[in-house]
Amino acid sequence: MNEKVIIFSAPSGSGKTTLVKHCLQEFPDLAFSISCTTRNARGTETHGIDYHFISADEFRKKIGENAFVEFEEVYSDKYYGTLKSEVERIWATGKVVIFDVDVKGGISLKKYFGEKALSIFIMPPSVAELEMRLIARGTDDLETIKTRVEKATEEISFKNDFDEIVVNDQLEVAKNKIENLIKNFLAL
Template sequence: MILSRKLIVDFQVKDRKNRQGFFFVVSGPSGVGKNTLLNYALERVRGIYYLPSITTRPMRPGEAQGFPYFFVSKADFEAMIAQGAFLEWKQIHSGDYYGTHLPTILYALENGYDIITDMDVLGCVEVMERFPENVVPIFIAPPNMEELRQRLAGREKDAGVIAKRLERVAMEMSYAGKYRHVIINDDLERAGRELVKILREYSPE
């Protein structure tokens, strides 16, 4: 199934706003807790849709189509690249592709639906340039480097992988000033409430 024009989010008419949609983009270093905060906020804020990235990596136990990713074959992904179906995409060291689905974004913004996704800092810069009136960039920062190092060590046992991710942190942190909002994730409950407050500022229920 090639998703060049098909939407990957099931938008409900009741959530349509009488304005253009907002595109909330959450970024931050690996291990900072982006997905945990996103889950916290989306459980508490109605009417904002999570936009999954499209990937060619295999589905893992506990995952489903559309959460946390939309899974496709490499052949389909490459056909979608040729058809211009991605706002941005990348191929990582494993050979798997990841991309952000442009038709779903355009439909949401043009039809008054608010969407949210997590994206790396370079991808977010592209999005801000493409949709300057619609994008609300939110950066999640660690309280300090040692805390981030411990979080990464807790979820990844390969020291080489941890080292590579830490190498990226300085680059990623250098982009924080380009974001409209910065949340320091020193405490899940406090940082989660801050993210909920930001979302409700733009998308009141």
């Protein structure tokens, strides 16, 4: 298998992580790229499985070492990034890299990988529905949710920078559409 990547991006609360986990179950040739972040773990998130949780100072040191494919300072001192070593580790096993990243990260990854990448934007049914999902998730306070909803409105304006847009209003329909997109991409 040649070196390919699949990029999932979406506003927070769109169901992107649920869909990525589904793809990992359906396609044994995919391997999850574990991003780096300086934010604290949420809920049951585990270091080295969900994210590599590191300090802002350590993150900035890695930026200086040119260790990232892409990175973003999403909020002040809240960094997210993709380590080059993580992509190389997955490709060395002969698998396709799957990314679960924010919208700016997704656009950066698509620019970096070009034709090797399939980029998929997961669209919430509406911003109001997105807000309801974030509240129901119960991992953020209302101020954080308000910030995320404002950011989502901006992020949705970049949806056409992606190869495909999948509206996640019915999970099974979204899963089927994504499975077909990935099957076609892997067959190239």
